Amino acid sequence: ILNVEQSPQSLHVQEGDSTNFTCSFPSSNFYALHWYRWETAKSPEALFVMTLNGDEKKKGRISATLNTKEGYSYLYIKGSQPEDSATYLCAYNNQAGTALIFGKGTTLSVSS
């Protein structure tokens, strides 16, 4: 059974705080790792797709790293804002032609 684990399940931070989440996945037969942001009443939107060990990607205040050898990825948010409040989903793909396996998500709440 292929499992994607995300932690923490939820967290609450103050505006301006920096935070990070973890995604763990099986390290064998790695193909790709995705991060999605899902805001309430909206559709999930892709943040990053990473395929190479050591990959680091950045979009504004959000960045992600990937370690395929040990099977984890971190998502960082610098200086959290209320509009960052959302559920952040991690998804893993272990070979070409197969569908993504999603974690249960980390729900972030940012207070002003």
Added chain:
Amino acid sequence: DVKVTQSSRYLVKRTGEKVFLECVQDMDHENMFWYRQDPGLGLRLIYFSYDVKMKEKGDIPEGYSVSREKKERFSLILESASTNQTSMYLCASSWAGTSGATYNEQFFGPGTRLTVL
């Protein structure tokens, strides 16, 4: 502006009814997916399709079927709706690329919240 649309945002059906959920994408994507999302369980794959008339079972296909007669449209069918199929249903699509891979980012529709009474 690329789009994945779903036929209804909210739907209420009775037990035993046949239910059709429609999904249309305008990005000429080869791959299309149906998920359901339940509290505490995350997104679970029901079926996916990598080409017209092709389909693959996901993690929880029981009680569902799908149809893909045209590239842009992927339908999810509940043959006889049951109360345990009350859920949020999300459709997604992705580009296959030259290798037919499903690693490319997925574009999601707005979801259909189905209630079966």
